[in-house]
Amino acid sequence: MPQSTLTVKDLHVSIDGKEILKGVNLEIKGGEFHAIMGPNGTGKSTLSAAIMGHPKYEVTQGTITLDGEDVLGMEVDERARAGLFLAMQYPSEITGVTNAEFLRSAVNARREEGDEISLMKFIRQMDGNMDLLEMDQDMSQRYLNEGFSGGEKKRNEILQLMTIEPKIAILDEIDSGLDIDALKVVSKGINKMRGEDFGCLMITHYQRLLNYITPDYVHVMMQGKIVKSGGAELAERLEAEGYDWIKQELGIEDETVQ
Amino acid sequence: MTETLWTVDESGIRDFSAANNEPEWLLNVRLDAFKKAEDLPLPKPDKTKIDKWNFTEFGTHAVKSAPFNSFAELPEAAQAVVGPENETQNVYVQRNGVPSILNISNELKEAGVIFTDFATAAKEHSDLLQKYFMTQVVKADEHKLTALHAALVNGGVFLYVPKNVEIKEPVQAVFIHDDQNAAIFNHVIVVTEANSSVTYVENYISTVETKQGVANIVTEVIAGNNSQVSYGAVDTLTENVTTYVNRRGVTAPNARIEWSLGIMNDGNTISENVTNLIGDGSFADTKMVVVGRGSQSMNFTTKVVHFGKHTEGYILKHGVMKDAAKAIFNGIGKIEHGATKSNAVQESRILMLSEKARGDANPILLIDEDDVTAGHAASVGRVDPLQLYYLMSRGIEKREAERLVIHGFLAPVVNKLPIENVKKQLKGVIERKVRQ
Numbered sequence A: 001m002p003q004s005t006l007t008v009k010d011l012h013v014s015i016d017g018k019e020i021l022k023g024v025n026l027e028i029k030g031g032e033f034h035a036i037m038g039p040n041g042t043g044k045s046t047l048s049a050a051i052m053g054h055p056k057y058e059v060t061q062g063t064i065t066l067d068g069e070d071v072l073g074m075e076v077d078e079r080a081r082a083g084l085f086l087a088m089q090y091p092s093e094i095t096g097v098t099n100a101e102f103l104r105s106a107v108n109a110r111r112e113e114g115d116e117i118s119l120m121k122f123i124r125q126m127d128g129n130m131d132l133l134e135m136d137q138d139m140s141q142r143y144l145n146e147g148f149s150g151g152e153k154k155r156n157e158i159l160q161l162m163t164i165e166p167k168i169a170i171l172d173e174i175d176s177g178l179d180i181d182a183l184k185v186v187s188k189g190i191n192k193m194r195g196e197d198f199g200c201l202m203i204t205h206y207q208r209l210l211n212y213i214t215p216d217y218v219h220v221m222m223q224g225k226i227v228k229s230g231g232a233e234l235a236e237r238l239e240a241e242g243y244d245w246i247k248q249e250l251g252i253e254d255e256t257v258q
Numbered sequence B: 001m002t003e004t005l006w007t008v009d010e011s012g013i014r015d016f017s018a019a020n021n022e023p024e025w026l027l028n029v030r031l032d033a034f035k036k037a038e039d040l041p042l043p044k045p046d047k048t049k050i051d052k053w054n055f056t057e058f059g060t061h062a063v064k065s066a067p068f069n070s071f072a073e074l075p076e077a078a079q080a081v082v083g084p085e086n087e088t089q090n091v092y093v094q095r096n097g098v099p100s101i102l103n104i105s106n107e108l109k110e111a112g113v114i115f116t117d118f119a120t121a122a123k124e125h126s127d128l129l130q131k132y133f134m135t136q137v138v139k140a141d142e143h144k145l146t147a148l149h150a151a152l153v154n155g156g157v158f159l160y161v162p163k164n165v166e167i168k169e170p171v172q173a174v175f176i177h178d179d180q181n182a183a184i185f186n187h188v189i190v191v192t193e194a195n196s197s198v199t200y201v202e203n204y205i206s207t208v209e210t211k212q213g214v215a216n217i218v219t220e221v222i223a224g225n226n227s228q229v230s231y232g233a234v235d236t237l238t239e240n241v242t243t244y245v246n247r248r249g250v251t252a253p254n255a256r257i258e259w260s261l262g263i264m265n266d267g268n269t270i271s272e273n274v275t276n277l278i279g280d281g282s283f284a285d286t287k288m289v290v291v292g293r294g295s296q297s298m299n300f301t302t303k304v305v306h307f308g309k310h311t312e313g314y315i316l317k318h319g320v321m322k323d324a325a326k327a328i329f330n331g332i333g334k335i336e337h338g339a340t341k342s343n344a345v346q347e348s349r350i351l352m353l354s355e356k357a358r359g360d361a362n363p364i365l366l367i368d369e370d371d372v373t374a375g376h377a378a379s380v381g382r383v384d385p386l387q388l389y390y391l392m393s394r395g396i397e398k399r400e401a402e403r404l405v406i407h408g409f410l411a412p413v414v415n416k417l418p419i420e421n422v423k424k425q426l427k428g429v430i431e432r433k434v435r436q
C-alpha cells in the first residue's frame, strides 16, 4: 500500500462565529510521527476536531486533503472510512451500547454487507488487543465509556485505534490522566501501529509521552497557528524551558486565541 | 354531550350473545354497560386530548374469519412468535375475534389449569368468569371505554391457575388482526390461586392496513396469596387502529405481578397499566418500552397504588420518539395511609430523534403515609449530536449510529425484562420500527 498523506493548507476555523484557527499548514505522511504542543486554549483540539468533522466547527478558509481527496467535502463517517482517526480528548459515553458491539460495528462499517467479520475472529482480535493494553476482559461488555475512569477511556481510545488500523491518527492528549504504568501500556499500543502505512499526530503537553514515542517532528501552536516546528529536541527544550523563549522570539504577548 | 356514532346497537349485541350461546348474566352485563356507555364520559388521560379520537366507529365487532387450523397457516409474523409446534406448548391463537388454535398440554389440564378463549370460558366456566369479569379489578362503569368494552367484548382468554400449581413454560396468546373491518374488544383474565405461578405472554399482530379500526382491550389480573404472575405483552397494531388498552392487576398478600410491556403500535394509543397492591408484602414491577413513529400520539399511564403494608412498586419506562410521534409518560406511585414500610420507585425516560418528535414525562408521587420510601427519576431529551459524532468518527454511518443510540437507550429496560421470549421479540420489533 502506498503511503498516505494528510495535507492541511491555510486552515481557518470558527466556532460560533469566533475564529479559532488562523491559517494552519501541516503535512503528515505514512510512517511519520508528529507532535503538536502549545499552551492551553491555543487551538490544538480545534485542529483535530476540524480534521475529523466535528459538527460545531466551521471551516471558513483553506483545505484538508487525504491522498489528494477533499476531506472537507466528506461526512464524519466517510472521513473515518477514508482512513482518518481521532482519539478524543473527551470521548462520549453511550449507554446501552457495549464496547464490543460498538467496536464490531466500527469494523463492519469498513466491510461489505454480507462480508461482516466473524464473531470468533472479532473476539480473538479484540481479546488480543485488550491483553496488550492490559484492559480487563469485562470492559468489552460494559457500556461504551460509561463510568470508565479517565485512564480507562484513554486505553479504550487506543483499543479502537488498534482495531480500526487507520492510515492517519490524531491523538488528542492521549497521555492526560494516565498513571506511569498506563502511559507505558498506551505507548506500547501506539508504537505497535508504527509502520510505513501509519502516520500519527500526537497532541500533548508533556515530554513524558514523547519519551516513549519519539516524534519525527514537533510543532508548537499559539494563537491558532503553528508558530514553530522542529525535531524531537524542540519538545525537550520546551519541557526544560517552557514557552516564554518562543514568545519572545516571535514577539507574542498573549499566546491564546484572541 | 356530542353525538356519538354507534356502529352497534342493542339488537346487534343480543344477536352476538345468542350466536355465542352466552349465559344470561353476560348478556345482561353487556346490555347494562351499553346503556351506560352512551352517557359516561371518555377517560381523561393526563395531557392528551382524546375527544376527537375514534373509539366508536369501526367495521364490525362480530367479524367472521375462517379459523387458522395449524401453525403452518399462520402469517409469518405469528409463526415467528409461537415457534415450532410442540406438545408441551400452551398457545392460543385468535384470528380477529375468532378462536383458531388452542394447544394446552396434558400436564396443565391434569393440574386443573383452565386456559381457554373468552367465549368458551363463558359457556364452560360461567361461574368463575362471572366472579371475575369486570367485578373487582376493572369496572364497566368507570368511563365510556370500559363500558363499551363490557358491552362489546368479542375475544380474549381466560387463564386460571389453581393453588400450588407452578407453570414453568410461558402460556401464550396471539391475537392476529388480519381483517380491516374487525374491531378488537379482547378481554383477558388471569387468576392465580394461592402459591401458584404463571408467565403469560400476549401478542397483538396486525397484518392488514385499515382505514379506521378500533382496539379496546382490557386485562384483569387477580394474583392470590403468595402467587406470582409475570405478564408480557408485545403490541404491534397498525397505523389507523385507535387503541385503548387497560392492563390492571390486584395482589393478595405476598403476591407478585411483573409486567413486561412493549407497546409498539403504529396508531394512536392510550395505555393504562395499574397495579393495586392490596395485600401486605405484595409486589409490582412494571417495565415498559415504547417506540413511536409517524404522526402517532400516545399516552401511557403507569400506576402502582400501595394499600398493603410492606408493599413494593417499581416502574421503569423508556421510549423513543421518531418523526412527528408524540408520547406522554405519566407515572404515578400512590401510597395510601396505613401502607407503612412501602417503597414506590419510578423512572421514565424519553429520547426524541427528530425536531418534530415530542415527549413529556410526568412522575407523580402521592404519599399519604410517613413511614415509607419513594423515589423518581425522569428525563426527556434529544439525541446528543456529540454521541453521533463520536460513533461516526469510527466510520459508522449516521443511520447505524442512530440505531446504536436508540437500542442503547432502550437496552437498560429490554435487557432486564424477566421473560426471555418477550425480550427476544422486542429486540426484533424495535429493530424493525427503528429502521423504517
Ligand SMILES: Nc1ncnc2c1ncn2[C@@H]1O[C@H](COP(=O)(O)OP(=O)(O)OP(=O)(O)O)[C@@H](O)[C@H]1O
Pocket: A015, A016, A020, A038, A039, A040, A041, A042, A043, A044, A045, A046, A047, A056, A257
Ligand atoms: N465548543 C466551543 N465553544 C466555544 N469556544 C470554544 C469551543 N471549543 C473551543 N473553543 C475555544 O477555542 C479556543 C481553542 O480551544 P482548543 O480546545 O482548541 O484549545 P487547546 O489548544 O486544545 O487547549 P487545551 O490544551 O487546554 O486542550 C479556546 O479559547 C476555547 O475556549
Ligand SMILES: [Mg+2]
Pocket: A044, A045, A046, A089, A172
Ligand atoms: Mg485540547
